[in-house]
Amino acid sequence: MTTADRLGTRKPYACAWCGREIVDSGSGRRRRYCKQACRQRAYESRSSGDTSVPDDAVVLSSHQATDLRDRLFALRCGVEDLDTALREGAEHDELTAMSRDLLSMAREAERLR
Structure with a gap:
């Protein structure tokens, strides 16, 4: 314990x-x-007993899978925006706000349901 x-x-x-x-x-x-x-x-x-789904599998409905895919897409877009902002020399405050948004999106993307 x-x-x-x-x-x-x-x-x-x-x-x-x-x-x-x-x-x-x-x-x-x-x-x-x-x-x-x-x-x-x-x-x-x-x-x-007649299923081919592993015991440790997580089952998502098509709506939940689409929602997860959308959250991951938003996260990728945010990372691309941050990369662009870094290359263009964005201000510290703007980069800080973008990184906080990315952290929030990443936490949301981790959620399966």
């Missing part, structure tokens, strides 16, 4: 089914799933 666990300040971790962030209260055993629906889907997947 880590010090963080003993103090009740566990770090967020991902749902074993959907990848959504889970933050436990700090007492008891860590949950594997963020909600009952994810737990049920995982059970159904394990019970069917």
Whole structure:
């Protein structure tokens, strides 16, 4: 048991089914799933036995995959803008604002759902 666990300040971790962030209260055993629906889907997947999807796979709907692709595209465009600004000798304040925006976009892109 880590010090963080003993103090009740566990770090967020991902749902074993959907990848959504889970933050436990700090007492008891860590949950594997963020909600009952994810737990049920995982059970159904394990019970069917005839799936070619790996146990550790994260399943995204087409809408969620499109949303993730859009967030990654926005991140790439932001990096290209920052690169252009650096080559053109942009002011420090402008570069700082752009890097903060990029950091925000990167954090959003990490989110699976």
